[in-house]
Each structure stands twice: as C-alpha cells, then as structure tokens.
Amino acid sequence: MIKEEEIENMNILVLAIKTTGEGMEIARKYIELNQSEMEFESSKIMLCNLLKRMDKSDEFLKFLKQFLKNRGNENIAHIYHRIGLILRDKKKYEAELEYFEKAFNLCFYSDSSQQKYAAFVLHKQGTVYTKMKQLNKAWSSQWRGLQILDTMGYVDSHWRALFYRSIGRICLYRNKFDKAMKFCMKALCIRIFFLIPDHVLIALSYVDIATIYFYQHQYNEALLYHLQAVEIRQKYLVPNNHEIVWCLHHVGKTYYKIGDLEKSLEYYLESLKNMRRSTLILARESHSSLLDDIILVYGNEYEKTLE
Secondary structure (H helix, E strand, O other): OEEEEEEOOEEEEEEOOOOOHHHHHHHHHHHHHOHHHHHOOOHHHHHHHHHHHOOOHHHHHHHHHHHHHOOOOOOHHHHHHHHHHHHHHOOOHHHHHHHHHHHHHHHHHHOHHHHHHHHHHHHHHHHHHHHOOOHHHHHHHHHHHHHHHHHOOOOOOOOHHHHHHHHHHHHHHOOOHHHHHHHHHHHHHHHHHHOOOOOHHHHHHHHHHHHHHHHOOOHHHHHHHHHHHHHHHHHHOOOOOHHHHHHHHHHHHHHHHHOOHHHHHHHHHHHHHHHOOOOOHHHHHOHHHHHHHHHHHHHHHHHHHHO
C-alpha cells in the first residue's frame, strides 16, 4: 500500500508492504540478493529501487524528489543517478543523460571515495547511448568505466560483468556476433563465479546470450537460455515486472520461429496477462507488438485448418 499524507504542512509518502507467507520468503531472498548494493547506497535508496522492481516507478520518483528537498545525509549523486534510471524507463533519454552527468561529476571530481560509483554511472550512461544508437559514445562510456575500475584494483570483480555485458550488446548491434558472444559469455562466467545461484543478474546474461543466438537464427540454443532466464525472474520478480513480460514474449517468439505454435501462443498469452497488470510505459508500449505476434500465430493456425 502506498499513499501520500500531509502532516503539519509536510508532504509525506507512506509505504506499507504486506506479504503472504510465500511472499515473506521471496522478500527475504530479495533482501539477500541486494545486500551487496548496500555497500554503495543507503537503505532509503534501496527501498526506492525495490519500488521500481515492484513496478511502482511513479512512487519511486516521488520518493527521490522528496529526498532532493529534504535529503539529510543522503548522497545527492546517488539521488541524481536513480532519478536518471526512472527517466530511462519513461524513455526520456536526454533528461536521463543530464542527471547521469550531474551524478558522475559529483562522484568523480568532488569525492574521491565515490570513484567506483562514478564508474557505474558511466556504465548506465553508456546503456542510454546504446538505446539512442549512438554506439561510439556508448563504447567510450563503457571502456572509460572499466578503466576506472582497473585503476582502483577491481581486476577480478563481479562488477566488471556489467561492462562486459554492455560492450557485448554494442558488438551485437554492430552485427559482430562472435565478439558479442565473447563478451556476454565472459560476463556470465564472472557472475556465476561471484554471485549466488539464481541471482537475477545471471538471468540478464542468459537473455543476452539468447538474443545473440536468436539474431543468428539459432533458435533452439536461444530457447534454452531464454527459459533459464524466465525461471530465475519468475522466482524473484513480481509477475507484472516488465522484465518477465519481455522474457515471456521472447520465449513465445522463439517457439514461433521453431514452429511450435501451441507453445508460442501459451507464452504470448501469459505475457499479455502480465502486461495488462503493469503500469510501466515500457510494458505498455510493447502491447501492440505482442498483439501482432499473437495474430500471426492465430493466422498460421487458421491456414493449417484450411489445409
């Protein structure tokens, strides 16, 4: 339950979370998964991150704006960074880059203890440039972030997987499939070595590898990795999370390419059911694409019936 209250001229956002017995176990595992991030960000910022993953982005943004007005001892660079992430979900890329630039400058030039965080901001900046298809800028941001980690001695660290994964995606968009697979496999190996089994970031690597196989029309291999990603995400994320919606859709697309229309439709419809419960722009904008794919399946079924 999330609601706004006004107490003595103060605007307060109240959050109450109630879970079932099963939900408590999921929440406990989720907290364990995010303990490493607490090294960099406060519990309040991590609460905002939880809201985002619960598909409560608008509430997340309200919390962050409250922090800007009354931030206390909160690190303002962290707030700027998180606001940027919300703007990415809303596809406001130019505004997002502005917030990332503010966050990076504060971390890199004003506080030497925040150099590592500055590298992560560069990583996010690079992902925005990738979405905008400005691949040269994306490449520069990712490698600069890696260089910062190198200078700090993080040669063997799971944080490097973030950068390898993003560099792999840049290679993919340039149709350099072998290089893309090399970097994405490297990211996966690092995550498996350093993270607990079934960490949600491992699912991200599975999706990357599946996508590379899909682009090369190797659909059986793509399906194997997509299904592993779905299994992990469904274990830790709420059903209407856009990452689950996306994953289910692409499992359906892969089954369609293989020729299994029944399984394809099954995953499409599950994705559609979850999508309709989502308030996130990213999910809603995928609605027409998913409906088109469902129509294709029904069209093929109709043609088979005529035969």
